[in-house]
Amino acid sequence: MDLMTVDKLNFFYGRHQALKSVNLPIRKNAITSLIGPSGCGKTTLLRCFNRMHDLYPGNRYEGRISLRDQNILSGDIDLISLRSRLGMVFQKPTPFPMSVFDNIAYGLRLRKVKNKNALAERVEKALKQAALWDEVKDRLGDNAAGLSGGQQQRLVIARTLAVEPEVILFDESTSALDPISTQKIEELMVELKKEVTIVAVTHNMQQAARVSDYTALMYLGELMEYGDTKSIFTRPKHKMTEEYVSGRFG
Amino acid sequence: MRHLKPRKAVNALIMTLATLCAALGLFLLFIILFDVLRNGLKAIDWNLFLRDPAPPTMAGAGGLKSAFLGQGLLTLTAALIGVPIGVLGGTYLAEYGRHKKISRAISILSDIAVSIPSIVIGAFVYAILVNPFGSYNGWAGAVALAVIILPIIIRTTEDMINMVPWALREAAFAMGAPYHRVIWGIVYRSAAGGIFTGVLLAIARIAGETAPLLFTSFNSNFFRLNLSGPVPSLTVSIYQYAASPYENWVSMAWAAAFVVTCFVLFLNIVGRLAIKLRVKG
Numbered sequence A: 001m002d003l004m005t006v007d008k009l010n011f012f013y014g015r016h017q018a019l020k021s022v023n024l025p026i027r028k029n030a031i032t033s034l035i036g037p038s039g040c041g042k043t044t045l046l047r048c049f050n051r052m053h054d055l056y057p058g059n060r061y062e063g064r065i066s067l068r069d070q071n072i073l074s075g076d077i078d079l080i081s082l083r084s085r086l087g088m089v090f091q092k093p094t095p096f097p098m099s100v101f102d103n104i105a106y107g108l109r110l111r112k113v114k115n116k117n118a119l120a121e122r123v124e125k126a127l128k129q130a131a132l133w134d135e136v137k138d139r140l141g142d143n144a145a146g147l148s149g150g151q152q153q154r155l156v157i158a159r160t161l162a163v164e165p166e167v168i169l170f171d172e173s174t175s176a177l178d179p180i181s182t183q184k185i186e187e188l189m190v191e192l193k194k195e196v197t198i199v200a201v202t203h204n205m206q207q208a209a210r211v212s213d214y215t216a217l218m219y220l221g222e223l224m225e226y227g228d229t230k231s232i233f234t235r236p237k238h239k240m241t242e243e244y245v246s247g248r249f250g
Numbered sequence B: 001m002r003h004l005k006p007r008k009a010v011n012a013l014i015m016t017l018a019t020l021c022a023a024l025g026l027f028l029l030f031i032i033l034f035d036v037l038r039n040g041l042k043a044i045d046w047n048l049f050l051r052d053p054a055p056p057t058m059a060g061a062g063g064l065k066s067a068f069l070g071q072g073l074l075t076l077t078a079a080l081i082g083v084p085i086g087v088l089g090g091t092y093l094a095e096y097g098r099h100k101k102i103s104r105a106i107s108i109l110s111d112i113a114v115s116i117p118s119i120v121i122g123a124f125v126y127a128i129l130v131n132p133f134g135s136y137n138g139w140a141g142a143v144a145l146a147v148i149i150l151p152i153i154i155r156t157t158e159d160m161i162n163m164v165p166w167a168l169r170e171a172a173f174a175m176g177a178p179y180h181r182v183i184w185g186i187v188y189r190s191a192a193g194g195i196f197t198g199v200l201l202a203i204a205r206i207a208g209e210t211a212p213l214l215f216t217s218f219n220s221n222f223f224r225l226n227l228s229g230p231v232p233s234l235t236v237s238i239y240q241y242a243a244s245p246y247e248n249w250v251s252m253a254w255a256a257a258f259v260v261t262c263f264v265l266f267l268n269i270v271g272r273l274a275i276k277l278r279v280k281g
Ligand SMILES: Nc1ncnc2c1ncn2[C@@H]1O[C@H](COP(=O)(O)OP(=O)(O)OP(=O)(O)O)[C@@H](O)[C@H]1O
Pocket: A013, A016, A018, A036, A037, A038, A039, A040, A041, A042, A043, A044, A045
């Protein structure tokens, strides 16, 4: 089933058109990876999903992105509730300047969860889901800046999970991490797709091949090819896709 | 190779001159500090903080209790007026108004305002808050001091907030936080140390001011928790007692000058130390 559909999406940074008539389904409870050479518009597309572009003046969308049949690009969408349905994990870990516990509770408190027991329960659950609980359970009160890079990234994932989003958007979220942390997060993504839908931008072809169910290749703001990961990597329709996934291009 | 020689000579000359000037400046500064230290330490005792001025004929029996309290009240009131306005103003410049031309203009004007002589600010406040009411009053003094710290606090707040990386704000926005929660929970939390340091340094700046008070809250012998009339001021007292012909008043002025100097020095050291620690950590 498609949780989201991108329909003839154009996106403009002021005058510069960064996405050109992109059509793409996002399947529910699956991992879709976005690949393509630098500057092709992967981040731009990902940030359309949670309307991050609205933070800056001059940005403009055309077309449609539906999430459960609701057009999230329409003007009357409440961005605050939209962003609690689609979490985002960035390239560099972004722990907030507060304790581990408060980081995870941040989104819950925004949503007026005040009860102490309820907070503690959901913080624990999120940390367990993000495979971080055992490492931090004795230091929940410590500042999150003291965690390692890989732990910080899992902290951010836990923080996102705590508000029970429908989708999590990853933007090269393992590119700043060591191989072991990367592997942990990849395993985590596969585990998480039981509960959430994942869209992940990556430059790492092995990663895309290993973890994702569907792959979309972008080039110069357009969607070149989309399909299930296996066929994209073994019998792509376009010559360019073949060259890109085998590392001979881009 | 030959043309290098005159350049080297000029270089040496300029360097010698610059070093001499720096040394002269430092030398004068040390003479002043040394003088304050020597005369201040000689004159200081607990009575300075516990008693009010005695008549000039009663040697060594008086103090400047009221003046300390009054100066404290003025500084505190100035901070209560200036800090919230300054922090909110700086927040506007760095957040809500960051793309606006007006913000850039306010920022530049604030930089200029930092170097307006304080006596000019005193005269300005005199014109709007003393003259129309017909008497010196504490509100005018506090406002004058607040006007002095305002641009300092606006600019430090702006700079400190600008140092908070955008990625952090984006992460909070991506959690669905509205802008005011991002500022309150994330930006202020990251910038708090820097803003606090700026406030300390701004208070250090006004703690020793005399000129703006001379025109506004002036001075008085007795402290009352009331800003509608003249308020006793330490710095104005120093100014008046130091110029008096009585020996015990002059020595009281030295003692008070010593205390003010130590206080300002203390605030500055704490402030700079905080900056250093943060840059390291
Ligand atoms: N804020 C912006 N303003 C104007 N143009 C932008 C902005 N951000 C990105 N672009 C342009 O939009 C195009 C797509 O950029 P985008 O960041 O989406 O690429 P990407 O595929 O994520 O690349 P990378 O793999 O390097 O992260 C590029 O041409 C880029 O220069």
